[in-house]
Amino acid sequence: MTRIDLEDAGGGMRDEMPTARSRSTRLVAYLRVSAYGLVGVGVAFAVGFGMFADYISRLTTPENPPAADAIIVLTGGQARIDAAVNLLKSGKGKRLLISGVNPAASRRSLQRATGSDNALFNCCVDIDHAALDTIGNAEESAKWVESHDYSSIILVTNNYHMPRSLLEMRRFIEKVEMTPYPVVNSRLDGGSWMTNRAALRVLFTEYTKYLGALARAVVPLRSTPDGVALVDATTTTISKNN
Known part of the structure; x- marks a missing residue:
């Protein structure tokens, strides 16, 4: 190889070295930005969870809510149904829908479980067996409200379940005044939820589901022949867990 050839080869190697260094620099910068992004998402999630849990802990059951045309209760605990039936008995609504009832549960068994008289259930209580989750509750409730x-x-519904329930309900029932009636089984105010493992587990699970409900807000709704809007099943997969 001539002197000129050696010089040319050395110049080629010098040209390649900065390129390798620049690629390494870009990779390090990308990893750094990704790490900062993940930390930011984690901090935002934690702060949001703290705000969500604090809000839930301060919810209380209204002593004397204003009367409405009707009452809707989402199943998930006996206390919810008892509270709704008591509202019906006290004249806070003309009719009650119990949404999401297990198909194995009969009208008679519900009537006995709530200690209500048969006449009240026969005249003023409707039972929905179709809903399998909170979205289903909202869809079936929308049909019921529309038909009446x-x-x-x-x-x-329960206090921890109320934010997500209102969010889903208002997607399907837009022009109806909605009064929340949160049922509080365990007091969580004063930050007591921070040291209660069971409460933390429930709140964390519900918070993640609430974030999912917020994300679903962009999913289009489709109209049915009877004018009720439903989630477009062709664009999303819906979980069957409450």
Whole structure:
């Protein structure tokens, strides 16, 4: 190889070295930005969870809610149904929908479980066996509200379940006044939820589901022949867990 050839080869190697270094620098920068992004997401998630848990812990059951056309209770605990039936008995609504009832549960068994008289259940209580989750509750409730032409309802569910329930309900029932009636089984105020493992587990699970409900807000709804909007099943997969 001539002197000129050696010089040319050395120049080629010098040209390649900066390129390798620049690629390494870009990779390090990318990894650093990704790490910062993950930390930021984690911090935002933790802060959001703290705000969510604090909000839930401060919810209380209204002593004397305003009367509405009807009452809707989402199943998930006996206390919810008892509270809704008591509202019906006290005249806070003309009719009650119990949404998401297990198909194996009969009207008679529900009537006995709540200690209500048969006449009340026969005249003023409707039972929905179709709903399998909170989205289903909202869809079936929307059909019920539409069929009765109600303009105001009281929504009954547990305190931790109320934010997500209201979010899903208002997606399907837009022009109806909705009064939340959170049922509180365990007091979590004063930050007591921070040291209660069972409460933390429930709140964390519900918070992640609430974030999922927020994300679903972008999913389009489709209209049915009877005018009720439903989630477009062709664009999303819906979980069957409450």
